Amino acid sequence: MYKYSDTDKKIIASRVKQFENQVNRRLEGKLTEEEFKPLRLMNGLYLQLHAYMLRVAIPYGELSSKQLRKIAFIADKYDRGYGHFTTRQNIQFNWPKLLDIPEILHELSLVDMHAIQTSGNCIRNISSDHLAGLTLNEIEDPRPWCEIIRKWSTFHPEFSFLPRKFKIAVIGCTKDRAAMMVHDIGLRIIKRKNQVGFEIFVGGGQGRTPIIGKKIRDFLPKKDILNYLEAILTTYNQEGRRDNIYKARIKILVKELGIEKFRSLVEENFSKLSNKELEIDDKSIKEIFGFFRLPPLKPNTNQMPFKKNQEYQYWINQNVIPHKIQGYSIVQISLKAPKKPPGDATSNQMRALAEISDKFSFSEIRVTHEQNLVLPHVSNKELFNLWNQLKIQNLATPNLGLITDTICCPGMDYCALATARSIPISQKISSHFNNYLKQEEIGNLKIKISGCINACGHHHVGNIGILGLDRKGQEFYQITLGGSAKEDAAIGEIVGPSFSKNDLIDAIEKILNTYKKHKINKSDDFLSVFRRIGIKEFKKDLYDNFTKKA
Amino acid sequence: MVKKLQGETFLLSANELRSGKVVFFTSKGWSSSTDEAIKIKFDEINKYEEISIREEKKCIIVSPKFVELDDSGNIKNLRDKIRNSGITIKI
Numbered sequence: 001m002y003k004y005s006d007t008d009k010k011i012i013a014s015r016v017k018q019f020e021n022q023v024n025r026r027l028e029g030k031l032t033e034e035e036f037k038p039l040r041l042m043n044g045l046y047l048q049l050h051a052y053m054l055r056v057a058i059p060y061g062e063l064s065s066k067q068l069r070k071i072a073f074i075a076d077k078y079d080r081g082y083g084h085f086t087t088r089q090n091i092q093f094n095w096p097k098l099l100d101i102p103e104i105l106h107e108l109s110l111v112d113m114h115a116i117q118t119s120g121n122c123i124r125n126i127s128s129d130h131l132a133g134l135t136l137n138e139i140e141d142p143r144p145w146c147e148i149i150r151k152w153s154t155f156h157p158e159f160s161f162l163p164r165k166f167k168i169a170v171i172g173c174t175k176d177r178a179a180m181m182v183h184d185i186g187l188r189i190i191k192r193k194n195q196v197g198f199e200i201f202v203g204g205g206q207g208r209t210p211i212i213g214k215k216i217r218d219f220l221p222k223k224d225i226l227n228y229l230e231a232i233l234t235t236y237n238q239e240g241r242r243d244n245i246y247k248a249r250i251k252i253l254v255k256e257l258g259i260e261k262f263r264s265l266v267e268e269n270f271s272k273l274s275n276k277e278l279e280i281d282d283k284s285i286k287e288i289f290g291f292f293r294l295p296p297l298k299p300n301t302n303q304m305p306f307k308k309n310q311e312y313q314y315w316i317n318q319n320v321i322p323h324k325i326q327g328y329s330i331v332q333i334s335l336k337a338p339k340k341p342p343g344d345a346t347s348n349q350m351r352a353l354a355e356i357s358d359k360f361s362f363s364e365i366r367v368t369h370e371q372n373l374v375l376p377h378v379s380n381k382e383l384f385n386l387w388n389q390l391k392i393q394n395l396a397t398p399n400l401g402l403i404t405d406t407i408c409c410p411g412m413d414y415c416a417l418a419t420a421r422s423i424p425i426s427q428k429i430s431s432h433f434n435n436y437l438k439q440e441e442i443g444n445l446k447i448k449i450s451g452c453i454n455a456c457g458h459h460h461v462g463n464i465g466i467l468g469l470d471r472k473g474q475e476f477y478q479i480t481l482g483g484s485a486k487e488d489a490a491i492g493e494i495v496g497p498s499f500s501k502n503d504l505i506d507a508i509e510k511i512l513n514t515y516k517k518h519k520i521n522k523s524d525d526f527l528s529v530f531r532r533i534g535i536k537e538f539k540k541d542l543y544d545n546f547t548k549k550a
Numbered sequence: 551m552v553k554k555l556q557g558e559t560f561l562l563s564a565n566e567l568r569s570g571k572v573v574f575f576t577s578k579g580w581s582s583s584t585d586e587a588i589k590i591k592f593d594e595i596n597k598y599e600e601i602s603i604r605e606e607k608k609c610i611i612v613s614p615k616f617v618e619l620d621d622s623g624n625i626k627n628l629r630d631k632i633r634n635s636g637i638t639i640k641i
C-alpha cells in the first residue's frame with residue numbers, strides 16, 4: 001500500500017490548517033457563502049438536504065485497518081455512527097457539523113487520508129479495479145499508475161479549475177471492474193509486441209448525457225502517460241465549454257468535435273509538450289511499484305473447507321474467488337444485506353472488519369465501485385472461521401453479482417438534487433428477492449438505481465437501470481434495459497413509460513419472466529438474452545400484461 | 551430564492567451555519583421544529599427574504615429557502631417533507 005512521504009504529510013497537514021482558517025473566517029462572517037462554497041467543495045464538503053456532507057477519498061479503493069478504524073471513530077464522534085461507500089471509491093459522512101470539519105480532516109490526516117479531489121471541477125480521486133494485483137490474467141497492477149497520476153494531478157495548478165469535474169479510471173486487464181468506459185478518461189494497461197503500455201479511452205460519462213468512451217490511442221508507451229494526460233487535459237481546458245454546465249464535460253466536447261478532430265488536437269498538444277519532466281523513468285516507476293507488493297503469501301495446497309452448512313456454501317459459491325497465489329482466496333463482502341441501504345456500513349461493522357482484516361487479510365481492505373468491500377488475501381483454511389465472524393456483523397450476505405447486489409445512490413433521502421427516493425427501491429428489491437436459490441437461478445444481473453438524471457447510481461449502465469422521476473409530485477421510476485459497465489460497456493435502452501413505486505416490483509418480475517422464457521441454459525445470463533432478443537420482446541410482455549391487468 | 555415560487559403559503563427554512571441542521575423561522579428565532587414556524591403569505595415574501603438575508607449576514611444560517619405549504623397547511627413537496635422529518639429508511 002502507498003505510504004505517504006514526509007512531503008505528502010506536510011502538504012496534507014498544511015491543507016487542513018488552511019481549511020481550518022477558511023472555516024473560522026466563514027463562521028466569523030469574513031467569508032460569505034458564495035466565497036466559501038468553492039473552498040469547501042475543494043475539501044469535499046457539500047451542503048445537502050439535511051446537513052453538511054463530507055466526502056473522503058479512498059484512492060483506488062485501498063484501505064488499511066488503521067484507516068478503517070479512523071473512519072469508524074469519525075462516524076461515531078462527529079457523525080451518526082455510519083458512512084456510505086460510493087460508486088467512485090469514496091466514503092461519505094452524511095451529518096457532520098461545519099464546526100467539526102477541521103478536526104475531522106485533522107484526524108484523517110493522521111492516517112494519510114483527506115477529502116481533496118472528491119469534489120469540484122478538478123481531476124477527481126483516481127479509481128481502479130478492486131482486484132488489482134490479485135488475479136492471474138492481469139498485465140500489470142494498475143494501482144501504482146493511479147498513484148503516479150494522483151501525484152501529478154493533485155494541486156496541478158492548470159487543472160484545478162477545469163470546465164467541469166474530471167474522472168479517471170485505470171485498469172490492468174481485459175476485464176473492466178472499474179466502469180472504466182464511462183469515465184472522462186479510461187486507461188487500460190495492455191501488452192503489444194512485448195511492450196507494456198496504455199490503451200486510452202476518452203469522453204465517457206453518465207449524467208444526463210450518457211456516453212461510452214471512445215478510443216483515442218491504441219497504444220501509448222508507459223513513460224509518456226503523464227505527457228499524454230496533460231495533452232488531453234490541456235485540450236479540454238482550452239476547448240471545453242464553460243458557458244453551459246450541461247455541456248461542460250469532456251464527453252460533450254469529444255461528441256461535438258468528433259473523436260478524429262479531438263484526437264488530432266490532443267496529438268498536436270502532445271507533440272508540442274513532450275515535457276521531459278513528465279516523462280517517467282524506470283527507477284521512479286519501480287519505486288512506486290515497491291509500495292504495492294503482495295504481502296508474504298506462501299503458495300500451498302489448502303482447499304476451501306467444505307462444511308455441511310448451506311449458508312456458508314452459498315457464500316463460498318457467490319462471494320469468494322481464487323487469489324492468484326494458490327491456497328488463498330479473495331473474499332468479497334456484500335454491503336447489500338436485506339433491507340439495508342446499499343453501500344452503508346456502521347461504525348461497529350467497520351471496527352469489526354478492521355479487526356477481521358488484521359486477523360485474516362494482512363490488515364488490507366478494498367472498496368469496490370459497486371459499493372462492496374473486499375478482503376484481498378485470505379488463507380483458504382481460514383474461510384469458515386472468517387465467514388462465522390462476518391456473519392455476526394451481518395456482512396456475509398451471499399449475493400455478489402446477483403439481483404439484490406444493487407448499486408444505489410442516496411436519492412431523495414439525502415440528496416437535494418433528487419427527483420425521487422432510491423434506497424427504498426433497493427430495499428424493496430432486496431426484500432422481494434431475499435432467497436439465495438431464487439437469485440442464483442436468475443443469475444448474473446446488475447440492477448443500478450439513481451434518484452435523478454445525474455446518474456450517481458449508474459442506472460444507465462445497469463443491466464436493469466432504474467431512474468427515479470418526479471411526475472406531478474409523485475415518485476415514478478423509469479426502467480432501462482441492456483446497460484453494462486464492464487468491458488462490453490453499453491448504455492441501457494428505455495423500455496417504455498415509467499412505473500409507480502407499487503408497480504415496480506411487478507414490472508421487474510415481468511422483465512425477468514421474459515428473460516427466463518428465452519434463456520437457453522444456465523450460463524445464458526440476462527445481458528446475453530437481452531442482446532440476442534432485443535428490447536421489443538421485453539416491451540411487449542411488460543406493457544401488454546400491464547394493459548391487460550388495468 | 552423567490553423567483554420560482556408558486557403557491558400561497560410558505561415557511562422560511564434554512565440550515566444552521568455551524569451545525570448544518572435544518573431550521574425554520576419562528577417569531578422567537580430559528581427552530582428545528584415546524585410547530586411554531588411562521589406561515590408566510592405570498593405577498594409577505596419580500597419581507598421575509600430580507601430577514602433571511604439579514605440572518606445569513608449574521609452567520610446564523612445558510613442556504614435559506616421558502617417551503618411551500620398545501621391547502622391544509624402541511625408541507626407540500628416530498629423533498630421538503632423528508633427534509634423536515636428526516637430520512638425515510640432504517641440504517
Ligand code: HEM
Pocket residue numbers: 046048053085086087088092164167182204205206207208209249408409410415417454455456457458
Ligand atoms: C451530495 C450528493 C451528490 C451530488 C450533489 C452529486 C451530484 C452529481 C452530479 C450533478 C452529477 C452529474 C455530473 C454531470 O453529468 O456532469 C453526478 C454524477 C455522478 N455522481 Fe454524484 N452526486 C452526489 C452524490 C453521489 C454519490 C453518493 C455517488 C455514489 C454513490 C455519486 C457518484 C456519481 C457518479 C458515479 C456520477 C456519474 C459519473 C459522471 O460524472 O459522469 N455521487 N453527481
Ligand code: SF4
Pocket residue numbers: 409410411412415416417418419450451452453454455456457
Ligand atoms: S443521482 Fe441524483 S439523487 Fe442520486 S445522488 Fe446523484 S444527484 Fe443525488
